[in-house]
Amino acid sequence: MRMVVLTPEEMGNVDRAAITAGPHDGYGLMRNAGAAVADLILERFSGAAGVAVLCGPGNNGGDGYVIARLLAERGVNVRLFADAAPQEDSDAARAREDCFVTPEALADFRPETGWLVLDALYGAGLSKPIAGIEAELIERVAAAGVPVVAVDLPSGLSGLTGKPLGSCFDADLTVTFFRKKPGHLLMPGRRLCGELVVADIGIAETALASMDIALWENGPALWRDGVPAVEIDAHKYVRGHVAVVSGGGASTGAARLAARGAARAGAGAVTVLSPANALSVNAMHLTSIMLRKAEAVDELIAFLDERKPTAAVLGPAAGTGERTRSFALGFLERNEGLKGLVLDADAITAFADAPDTLFEAVRSSVIATVLTPHDGEFARLFGDLAADASMSKVERARAAAERSGAVIILKGADTVVACPDGRAAINTNGSRFLATAGSGDVLCGIVASHLAQGMPVFEAASAGVWLHAEAGGMFGRGLIAEDLPEMLPHVFQALFPDDMG
Ligand SMILES: NC(=O)C1=CN([C@@H]2O[C@H](COP(=O)(O)OP(=O)(O)OC[C@H]3O[C@@H](n4cnc5c(N)ncnc54)[C@H](OP(=O)(O)O)[C@@H]3O)[C@@H](O)[C@H]2O)[C@@H](O)CC1
Ligand SMILES: Nc1ncnc2c1ncn2[C@@H]1O[C@H](COP(=O)(O)OP(=O)(O)O)[C@@H](O)[C@H]1O
Numbered sequence: 001m002r003m004v005v006l007t008p009e010e011m012g013n014v015d016r017a018a019i020t021a022g023p024h025d026g027y028g029l030m031r032n033a034g035a036a037v038a039d040l041i042l043e044r045f046s047g048a049a050g051v052a053v054l055c056g057p058g059n060n061g062g063d064g065y066v067i068a069r070l071l072a073e074r075g076v077n078v079r080l081f082a083d084a085a086p087q088e089d090s091d092a093a094r095a096r097e098d099c100f101v102t103p104e105a106l107a108d109f110r111p112e113t114g115w116l117v118l119d120a121l122y123g124a125g126l127s128k129p130i131a132g133i134e135a136e137l138i139e140r141v142a143a144a145g146v147p148v149v150a151v152d153l154p155s156g157l158s159g160l161t162g163k164p165l166g167s168c169f170d171a172d173l174t175v176t177f178f179r180k181k182p183g184h185l186l187m188p189g190r191r192l193c194g195e196l197v198v199a200d201i202g203i204a205e206t207a208l209a210s211m212d213i214a215l216w217e218n219g220p221a222l223w224r225d226g227v228p229a230v231e232i233d234a235h236k237y238v239r240g241h242v243a244v245v246s247g248g249g250a251s252t253g254a255a256r257l258a259a260r261g262a263a264r265a266g267a268g269a270v271t272v273l274s275p276a277n278a279l280s281v282n283a284m285h286l287t288s289i290m291l292r293k294a295e296a297v298d299e300l301i302a303f304l305d306e307r308k309p310t311a312a313v314l315g316p317a318a319g320t321g322e323r324t325r326s327f328a329l330g331f332l333e334r335n336e337g338l339k340g341l342v343l344d345a346d347a348i349t350a351f352a353d354a355p356d357t358l359f360e361a362v363r364s365s366v367i368a369t370v371l372t373p374h375d376g377e378f379a380r381l382f383g384d385l386a387a388d389a390s391m392s393k394v395e396r397a398r399a400a401a402e403r404s405g406a407v408i409i410l411k412g413a414d415t416v417v418a419c420p421d422g423r424a425a426i427n428t429n430g431s432r433f434l435a436t437a438g439s440g441d442v443l444c445g446i447v448a449s450h451l452a453q454g455m456p457v458f459e460a461a462s463a464g465v466w467l468h469a470e471a472g473g474m475f476g477r478g479l480i481a482e483d484l485p486e487m488l489p490h491v492f493q494a495l496f497p498d499d500m501g
């Protein structure tokens, strides 16, 4: 349950419930939070000439007063800068009373070389863009290039969306409490946090028991148990059969990348469905992967009747015309055999003028459907959601999943997987080297492979995204899409060390 992600609002509920349940009152939690940050600073920045603590008016500032006191008690050179005093009788007011370091005006703060800045201006309570002297301080700190440790969130960053509201600190280290928030994981928040540490402040795990958890950081704990075992008496078709639709003669590589990804991810059989004019080029490049002609939808139906694939990929370089639209609807009308369908790239764009046609077909289909748009493709199907700057990437993906009836993999450096039932996962193991042509095609194949093997759709999508990212990260610089399927055995070996032989 460590990978549960809480919105700032949910975290507020957890704080209140924890205070009611005891043993720590609000000030007790604040002291624990401050102690966790102070310990980390002593551990990581022992060589700093001093620490400049910037405190805001709320509880984030309260944490700052605790940290300033603890560091000063330990002999660290501390200067404290704060303007507005906390509200009377608040936990933050108590923390300020207990802090013997005399506050100076924020306007008097100048970053000093060798010093660390502790940002305790705003955290979960950020309600408007940071302006005035505080915005100036943020600029001064950025210009000076001094290290910044942020309490809970870099001030200015929305804990919900991961987007800055106006000026925002760019931290080297952010210490948050109990659980991560979406703003720590979504871009650009993930970058602005620097290293993220989650500190235990004495809130019991049971605080989560009564909550309706719907958001996680993607990782094996979320889906590992759902990855199908390969039984001792397995044969290739019980391991799933994936069909991948190829484009025309000059656009065949994308389908082969998806097919290779599907095969390496464990499907027992993979077939490329090719138009007539691409048969010979596909034949020249396929070995263990099968090939079949499927020029028009009647040939697709004949193939589905005869060969009964369990999942399919449609879209990578498939073309945005009638063939792709009719294939998508042809797949979705199946009511036996086929369990999963991944629609990507051209299969998304092909419905740009008629998204409701696609959504109605998905919603009335028994097949688990996954859409894998990058931001540009997302905007073609969900223009209003893409244009709504107030929504977080998680909220956008969830709304799109609910509207379309499909699981949405909204790709990028912070890929979000969202299910129509509201479950969502944010992926964080992505590698920048995945930004290479064809890498999304391999992802489609990996996801389809898990669907073909009978994995539930949210888990299949989340597993596919994580495995794909892990493969990219393990390869590193020099990666091209062709390398991704070939890295999967190494990723699996690390994940399932008992699966050798
Ligand atoms: N027990 C707990 O709950 C624990 C909480 N903990 C800590 O508490 C933090 C949350 O504290 P918080 O709720 O007091 O919010 P915080 O971020 O300090 O700001 C609120 C104040 O700032 C003001 N304000 C906001 N934006 C502004 C702006 N741009 N410019 C100017 N003013 C602005 C806002 O004004 P208002 O919106 O009311 O107008 C209000 O006065 C959390 O991040 C963690 O660090 C830990 O100690 C662990 C236990
Ligand atoms: N900077 C990045 N960090 C992590 N993952 C990335 C990054 N850039 C791209 N990716 C991943 O690489 C893949 C690219 O897919 P896509 O945009 O469809 O490219 P293509 O169409 O060329 O295959 C997606 O899975 C995306 O999440």
Ligand SMILES: [K+]
Binding pocket: 060, 119, 120, 121, 122, 123, 150, 151, 152, 153, 154, 155
């Ligand atoms: K902060």
